[in-house]
Amino acid sequence: MRVVGSNAVELDLPGVHAKKHRTFNVSYVAPWNESERFPRGDHSPGPSPEPLQLEGEDTYVVERFVKREQRKCGRHKRWEVLVKWKGYPDEDNTWEPEWRLRKDLGESFKDFLEGMDSPREEEQD
DSSP states (O other), rough: OOOOOOEEEEEOOOOGGGGGGEEEEGGOOOOOOOOOSSOOOOOSSSOOOEEEEETEEEEOEEEEEEEEEEEEEEEEEEOOOOOOOOSSOGOEEEEEEEEHHHHHHHTTHHHHTTSSOOOOOHHHH
């Protein structure tokens, strides 16, 4: 979208990613090159649903958990869950901190965890 300062850019990201942090250091960004895997053109499956509005905030609905693992966050590791969002394609799946999902989903968190396709990591103490 635009250059922000001497070493950062703001990107136009699709779907649920558009609502997240979109500014990146230029060292993490490379020019797009057309390839067989990433051909030119719009191959989107159609419009994604608008997010729900709860208390003035955009809210997305969890369809299922895809995967759970400990991921590096700075110098530390934390449990994160790959979330499939209802109404959005798999390309819009995002890694979310487990603590936030537990807080937002309450008792439903365990149901989503048990419904994962892949074997889950051992429960956190």
